[in-house]
Amino acid sequence: MRGALATRLCRSGTAIVLLLFSSWPGIAWESWGGDPGGSRFSPLREVTPDNVGNLVRAFEFHTGDLAARPSEVMRRTKFQATPLFVEDSLIFCSPFNEVIALDPGTGAQKWRFDPKIATNQRPANRYVCRGVTYWIDDEAPANAACRSRIFLGTNDVRLIALDAKTGLPCAGFGTGGEVRPDIGMKLDWPGEFQITSPPAVGRGVVVIGSAIGDNRRVDAPSGVVRAFDARSGQPRWTFEPLKRDGVEAGHANVWAPMSVDAARGLVFLPTSSPSPDFWGGKRPGNNEHANSVVALRIENGELVWAFQTVHHDVWDYDLASQPTLTRIDTGDGQRDVVIQPTKQGFVFVLDRDTGKPVWPVEERVVPQGGAEGERLSPTQPFPTHVPPLTSQKISTEDALSFLPGLGRSACERQFAEARNEGLFTPPSTQGTAEFPFTAGGVNWGSAAFDPVNQILYANTGRAVHLIKLIPRAEAAGFDPPPGHDFGQQKGAPFAMSRAVVTSPLGLLCNKPPWGEMVAVDLKAGKILWRSTVGTTEDLAPLGVPLPWGAPLVNGLAVTAGGLVFTGAMDAYLRAFDARSGRELWQGRLPVPGVANPMTYLWKGEQYVAIGAGGHSEAGTSIGDSVVAFRLARPGEGPSLWSRTIDRPGGRFWVSLSAIALAIIVLIIASLRWRRRRRIKQA
Template sequence: MRSLFCLLAALLLCAQPARAWEYWGGDRGGQRFSPLTQITSDNVGTLLRGWEFRTGDLDTRPPEVMKRTKFEVTPLFVEDSLIFCTPFNEVIALDPGTGAQKWRFDPKISMAQRPANRFVCRGVAHWTDDRAAEGAACKSRIFTGTNDRRLIALDARTGKPCADFGNAGEIRIDAGMKLEWPGEFQITSAPVTGRGVVVVGSAIGDNRRVDAPLGAVRAFDARTGQPRWSFDPLVHNGVEAGHSNVWAPMSVDEERGLVFLPTTSPSPDFWGGKRPGNDEHANSVVALRIETGELAWAFQTVHHDVWDYDLPAQPTLARIDTGDGRRDVVIQPTKQGFVFVLDRGTGKPVWPVEERAVPQNGAEGERLSPTQPFPTHVPPLLTQRMTADDVAGLLPGTGSSACETLLAQSRNEGLYTPPSTQGTVIYPMTGGGVNWGGAAFDPVNQILYANVSHAAHIVTLIPRDQAKGFNPPPGHEFGQQEGAPFAMSRALAKSAVGSPCNKPPWGETVAVDLKAGKILWHASVGTSEDLAPLGIALNTGTPLVNGVAITAGGLVFTGAMDAYLRAFDARSGKQLWLGRLPVPGVANPMTYLWKGEQYVAIGAGGHSEAGTSIGDSVVAFRLPRQGEGASLWTRLIDWPGGRFTAKAVAAGLVLVALIALLWRWRHSRRSRSA
């Protein structure tokens, strides 16, 4: 059966390079699927670390700067190199078999710019100029956006700037207005290319002001850098809000000549009184003609968003069997856990989407939409309401009074409860559901895979007269929302020990049969080992903003907020393997074939917003070569059935000692009483 499966996969995917990962999402449409079959569910348990490369950032950057980094990169495998960017926008090419550095380009961004979304670069784009002569400089190009809003073109073989692109290889993006500080406007996701055009979005500081910079998507000639078009996702008729932008990864249908944009909520996030109506084309999947920027179609997933439920995930382009034949579609997962499936040519829902009534009575001056769109065929990937029954105790069988009190005093009417001055439960939290890691699609078995987070935010509106000089409590984000009658405060709903208020698991991988409209399995991902004191490894799952990579070998690979790369069986969701990383790999993994060996690689640099340890590594795993094998100690450490690390053993011994001391103390008290 497995050989038949692999043969079918090869036949269906013969047009794709069998060894490459040429785009941030694996292919132009972000399927994150590899036809490679060397690593299978039968042998994945033997994977060894092939190599580790360190960028050097941890040694050369000040600690206070490293504390503002997110290493969310996915390398590309092009030009016989692994090519990726660091959080500081250095672009590095590595030997795929050894991890040795081949070249490096440093754009020398300022460490003092304080980027609104921290220092981050999720990836680069590759493009080949079919008009250039073989061997010509910059025939093969790498495009990268920077935290200081530049678009840079490099020769993919040497790393040298392309002199014929823009100004000596770069274009500085004009924000269109004076920024309040240099990092208010940045580029965080990889550009995309198609039909000789390179397209780039932007990330803009949230919740600072109503009159924020416009969130225009910009396109340039991929050869010369000449501007081609600009598209503002927000229709400004009667709307005073500054922007709806595209910070998330985009997708391209080269054949149709379309680029697909996942757009954000308008500024500011949590009060929309100055942007009446549905705010088209914010919170939408937008399809543009890539050569002209002309609008082909748009589909809105949230009307008049006041929950920060923007579209964070790359639209996944796939061909699916709907029951009425195969159709080219756009699959758009959301922070709420919805999966919208749209016809790629028209933007119409493939299966019915219903407008349903949602909670009303927003803050003063607010004009909410009375309904919101709900997909009917594909079920939500997670629950969408948190109640008192969902509150986790500090220990099994006990209640958490702090969480119960927090929930009781906050407004909580389920999904789309509007923000309020008393505090509102936003569940799923504003980080998802599904986040920037997006979804992966198996084109052979028609199965969608996605990581989701289970956690709640408490969002509180602060009247303007109270906002001046407001000192947010520890762990609370504060945004002025200048120009609105309310500032905002946002915090994770946490227990007294700092864990999410809701019961675990806090992060899962979910598999969905799209045709049947059925969840196939949920698998908890991650433990508390690298987050809890003494390395105590509880099987809680961890929040998952990153995504997965899937293979024709029947595997699902994912990182988490503990320091492991995991492999799950794609059919059952059973965890088959985990490989230790230097720090958490909060990034999308990828896989490639080099000199007959399949590798799986992931960026392992931690995530400052999540409070993990910080690093600067890319790590690759492969199957053992002849004569190689893992030691017994390594197998014990990486055994999926337990967490036999030195830290976990020490934590267990400490716990046993504490229990013994408590028992002796209680026994001695009873003896004295007697």
Template sequence: MRNPVRLFTFIVAILCAGIPLPTSAWEHWGGDRGGTRFSPLNQITPDNVGNLVRAWEFRTGDLDTRAPEVMKRTKFQATPLLVEDSLIFCSPFNEVIALDPGSGAQKWRYDPKISTNQRPANRYNCRGVAYWVDDKAAGTAACRVRIFTGTNDARVIAIDARSGIPCADFGANGEIKVETGMPLDWPGEFQITSAPVIIRDTVIVGSAIADNRRVEAPPGMVRAFDARTGRPRWSFDPLVHSGVVAGHANVWAPMSVDEERGLVFLPTSSPSPDFWGGKRPGNNDYANSVVALRAESGERAWSYQTVHHDVWDYDLSAQPTLSRIDTGEGLRDVVIQPTKQGFVFVLDRDTGKPVWPVEERAVPQGGAEGEQLSPTQPFPTHVPPLLSQQISADDVFGLIPFWDSGACRAKVASARNDGIYTPPSTQGTVVFPMTGGGVNWGGAAFDPVNQILYANISRAIHIVKLIPREATQGFEPPPGHDFGRQQGAPFAMTRAVATSPLGLLCNKPPWGEMVAVDLKAGKILWRSRVGTTEDRAPLGIAFPFGTPLVNGVAITAGGLVFTGAMDAYLRAFDARSGQELWQGRLPVPGVANPMTYQWKGEQYVAIGAGGHSESGTTIGDSVVAFRLARPGETPSLRSRTIDRPGGRFMSGAIAVGFVIVMMAMLVWRWRRSRVGRA
């Protein structure tokens, strides 16, 4: 660290708080076991961030070796780990790759050879891998240090972290096949997308299961295995099935672990199907919940439900963040759980009880026939929501007065819209925040020294409509609409993002923001728009609208917050003010969580840049790393310092002129993009 005074202050603050000192490595998907995404590195600062240069770019080769129609079903969301002197990550096709941290040169690669004919429900995707050291093995023994990964075809694989060779003593030749619990409708109905977690000598995996396909779907079991042998240890079903007909409330999002307490924290999803729950009466306990399990046995220690009887697809998509916070009444170990609705729940880590009051408030009623809604939902009272939770026809957006804005106003006005938790209906219901909005799988980041929480949020409107079963015969959903059969329920469903005739989101910008929150004070400190239309609009017009942000951030002791977006830039923001300071050009959008590491005395920032097929971005296959310029190096023209908040935009008058002239191109380009689920 370059500044010894700052380093001393940082260490004293950490030790006084009783928090373990973070390392300069990034050994877990969320930076550490608790997913704080905080690094103590401070070589890169607000003063010198403009001197960053691209250190290297590595391409997996997928664009060259996979068919274009297969690549159109990928999401590159992986975050590399720095372990065993290598950067290790997974491709959307579950290839595990190790790179030299300084040059980006490939050191080894393991290919599990998954089929590209399975059409996975959640696209081809692998968010990351997990690292484990067997302290009972000899220092030079093969597979003493292991990388674990889950696959799109439901395998758990262990490989040697130094060589990439499968660990023969784990399962059958290094892998185990996860039993899905019932026959699948098609091979891609069940997959593993998030990184496993490891606590002591137990490796734990969740699953991603197709939404809205059927009522009686595969169970959403969380499964634990012996990290040495692969033998099953326990399983936990997040859905209490007494009197309930439903398949799953799975854990597709990243999990967290507390090694000292021996606890693993699950962010559970909504039961199947998402938008009608008449066959699953009651609150559906342990669904839509933070669940703490004892890692040795799988026994539930506690759980806290954030949505009762979910019919909005408001599952917990973000990793629970574990930290020690100053509550105003002393330090407490907590679980911080952000949600799609924009809530931030702060729970005691030992009991699961809210640190600050949560109120049960009445919510709209009058669900579809056969529905049994909860009369109330929990609302945190101390930390304000990270985004607005209601929208009216007067709040819509359009570039052309009375035309596209009028179309949006009519679209919103035609649907039932009684505010947050308005139930799905055959009329069509406004779901705002959308089902992929608020804080998504990228999660939040927490600075343990300054006690500030940082999170990316998305704003968009979903229109969800229930289709009576008798009307589904021969039904063809309109273009741009998701269609879920919800087999076994009296209704199918459609879901679409509310967009204008130009394909622009119907709600007013910003469509994506970074938010900083003082948890102790219960106050939002600042908001900053993230992203522009530069890589979506004709001629690179950079409207300052922000882009939806399903990915997360990385924060550093150097006072910076790094994030990608749905345009092709990695960005750095001042952690204190929220001012955007720097943009580094990427080959395609980096819709992944960035990470930072130190290698041979230099700090690097890296991000997976492969795009996001569900959101219509350009698709790629790169990992890109930046570092400070060395003597004689000059920052690229495509890496630039931002002189004012908001970035580099055309003047409003010129931009509007281009919109009118290029109307046809806007229609063509923007209709290609849809903001889907993450």
């Protein structure tokens, strides 16, 4: 496999590589996805598979939230920010929307802006800020204040513009540097509506989406996309994704990051599902343009095209990933495309000008027999050229079997008792096994694309959700078991409950790996390799690091140096060989880095940085750090925070820990067996 990719690189030609690097937007990281099209590719090549083991920790910066905020508030946070490298600074946002600029070499704070959001609103999607957006006003004088700007959307629904050099609000933008969009209806509670992803900006227009509480009510807030003048903050246009003809629903919002093609003047929206997620009897039809990639003219909001990836969604299979804009070799020449990965593990490749699939997409018959009042789509779209990135069916044969007689029967029973007819099995009062689960496939971390080698990389998550519809008469007194998400779906005849299917030991019921990185040759339509990402070290009792992976919602970064970097649910930043998928290096983090990494060049040295704040919904430890690594300088010894994976004996600690866990499990099994025996005898 290594040889094949090396040959492809050579064929691309040194001249092409040099041209690519010289015309690249910079050796910085100026957008949330690396560039406005979300490729997450860097031309930097100082760090390579040969020297990645020499990475050492450059700095660790703490926002101060962990010390300043009450623990019950911190337990409602998700630190998912990706720093930008602009204006000779690393600039990122905390879960509480504080914007912080750091010295890129030392991590020392340069400035900070605090919007002072309330911490008693209990936001539906927790306190989260995935990033900020950088924009230069080419019409402003060179030294004018706010010529370069940072745009920020907040958990309490504000759009804020800051001077990128000083962090001061831009006085000419809205009122005192901010605008407050009109949601257009009364909220059930203040945290029902948020802005969690970075705004999109181009041609003097800044665009924001929204994150809205799921499964609360049929008449939920609308998913209207709003655009404002990037200089003044004056409203420019709005776009309602969900066609409202005969539809009683809300949402179809854009909570994931958007992409911009400034040359074409287009903004690309990944839209979500209508409300509520798991019953759609009051929203008949396909629900255009929900669950769609939507291309709009950024200057006026005019619809150019839309492509729907799920018809009449009742599985919460919304588009969680940023559309990736790139140029690919299709076999019939180069084409500008939009690559859209999905929660189901599909990869749709669309022509950027027309939205038509580059390779055929088939409408295939899917399971029917929805709940009372439901009107399902008889077919769903399936890409035919690029294979799914993850498996899409689950059975009793896929139940976890760690030790004979322990846990497997419970997992098998849960799979067997649920309705389970494969992908797109409708929710039911019986309980439906949904696989991939609603956070599965490719999530908000999105994919990365290497334009030189024409390879797509993506993190995937593998777990099973049990979705159950609860008749309205039973919903009022329903007491959800621990670990179950419960939604009233007011206005529908059913409430819902949702839970990840786990064994009595708390492990996922499906066989590992639970998190994988996948490399895809798009032209050939071929999976090149899969690599397990993560261990149970920071999730399992006693820190036992079983190398089974962990569900991945965060993304990755790929470099011209031949490396792919990613975080995971355990507290490590990892580097993989981009050609083979072999894990090469781990950098220890204070808590899990469930965020997208980025890389930049500062004073001739390549750095790799990631936000490390944990993930409250996954039950990890919580933190407030940004951590950066660089190659060791002359005279610097090995770092305690860095480990090369492929050294002799490097995996011995994993094997030893697995043996320790086996002993612990045997003890637990013995105790449970004796307890059950005593109960039966009694």
